[in-house]
Amino acid sequence: MVVFKSPFKPVQIANEPFGDFVLAKLWQHAVEHPEKKAIVSAEDENNFVTYADLYIQSLSVASFLHQRHFGHGDIACLVLPNCYQWTPIFLGCSLQGGAASGASVVFTDYELERQFIDSKSKIVFCAESSLDRVLKAAKNCPLINTIVIVETDPKHPTKEYLFGIHKFADVIKTPPMRGVPAKDIDINRDILLLPYSSGTTGSPKGVMISHKNFGTMLNIVFAHLHDYVEQVFKGTYVMHKETDILLLPFYHIYGFGVLMNTLCSGKTAVLLTHFDPDVFFRSIEKFKVRMLMLVPPILVALAKHPIAQKYNLSSLEMCLSGAAPAGKDLIDEVQRKHPSVKIIVQGYGMTECSMASHLPDYKDFKIGSCGKIGSLGEMKILDVESGKELGVNERGEVLLRSPTIMMGYLGRPQATAETIDDDGWLHTGDIGYINNDGDLFIVERLKELIKVKGLQVPPAELEDLLLSHPQIRDAAVIGIPDEAAGEVPKAYVVRATEELTERQVQEYVKERVAHYKQLKGGVEFIAEIPKSPAGKILRRLLRDRNAAATTTSKL
Structure with a gap:
């Protein structure tokens, strides 16, 4: 094994x-x-x-x-x-x-x-x-x-x-x-938190996180920050004297975890109700913030937003990013614009593992990696087709096992069984590999989830909504690349009547879902949704179609 x-x-x-x-x-x-x-x-x-x-x-x-x-x-x-x-x-x-x-x-x-x-x-x-x-x-x-x-x-x-x-x-x-x-x-069986996640597929489900799950997660993060962050700052990072900026939503497991870590560490938390670039940059300057826990769209703001240049952000030395990948070009641009930021690292996790499964090795972090598996954790890489366990530098589905893994999905035993196997391994739906040094690299997702600024948008939810429209015969939703948001949803629609317009479809969705779930990637009418013999939507073909159209439009 x-x-x-x-x-x-x-x-x-x-x-x-x-x-x-x-x-x-x-x-x-x-x-x-x-x-x-x-x-x-x-x-x-x-x-x-x-x-x-x-x-x-x-x-x-x-x-x-x-x-x-x-x-x-x-x-x-x-x-x-x-x-x-x-x-x-x-x-x-x-x-x-x-x-x-x-x-x-x-x-x-x-x-x-x-x-x-x-x-x-x-x-x-x-x-x-x-x-x-x-x-x-x-x-x-x-x-x-x-x-x-x-x-x-x-x-x-x-x-x-x-x-x-x-x-x-x-x-x-x-x-x-x-x-x-x-x-x-x-503490082993009682629910502490019930955040909603789409898991590897489907509509939102209540993730049952126990007292033991999240308490252990906080112990892991707490120890990691004390052991490694203080080394980076050479003993000058005294927790109760530091300030954190809290801008990630608390209903999201990442934002909630940052809130709890900040308070249990005895820091001062500077609270943003929403991301306002001017308030954000001003807060870094005023409170001399040294470390940020954020998501890639905030890194984009640090790199590209013109307001950032108005403020003295030289106190900022480290950024820990999560929820979605941050590319090398983006990291390089942030450090070029803000030379005081010596370290930008990434972690990896999901709601189902109570926040983070992988944490960075600050002394030897490799750009593009998610770090190493956190304390008490175990990981396997499985071949997607055969289920065979793979070794280093071999790509397959990432499986996790830890005391932080959720108890299951509320009221959904079948979905739970499809996600956590009999041996306690959580099937993440992400494809990755581990290198010789134990660093995890995520290369693609088996799961269909769309990440808009780190927030989850399940295609199935939007598809169900679209199919409730009397003038829509069939529909499929994919995520398409977007520089600001990472991804945005795009709908492919088979019309029941020719009178239906793209604008009408977008308005129908807009009235019924949150702003980040809206079809900002557009609506495209097609004759038929590509599906497998078993009826599964072939999203890869739709992504290829969108990529080809994007390439053509640039020529």
């Missing part, structure tokens, strides 16, 4: 409920640095919370949830932008033995309803901007008994709402309470 093991030293597997672990860290930082800002708004420095604030508010949320009969095994859906309230809400759910399921604030009521029903959410925390869509979606979700409005902009206080809708400002006035006893939480 050819199994590749992690070269990094083993970390402790999580052995306590994750909420208790984080709560203890918040208390520790509050005691050691009582005036320290834990989270501060990038737009308004006077809008901040301390570690003591987060500690007390987490207990108050737990107490409120207890009063609303939210307890062991229950799910709360968080339809929120990046905001400090994410932390006490998440911890309140965890301390009550429940789980948090994040959703994008740009989701339509159709998308929200689907997640509410699938997750069996009982409580929804949402921003004011999402309330109308949440209420519309909740009409068909009888399990939802409470909606909490989170005021994310203190300059615009929430107006009065109907009975049954609560304000977060009132929630945190609830006398703080511990929640369910820690001994009643099964």
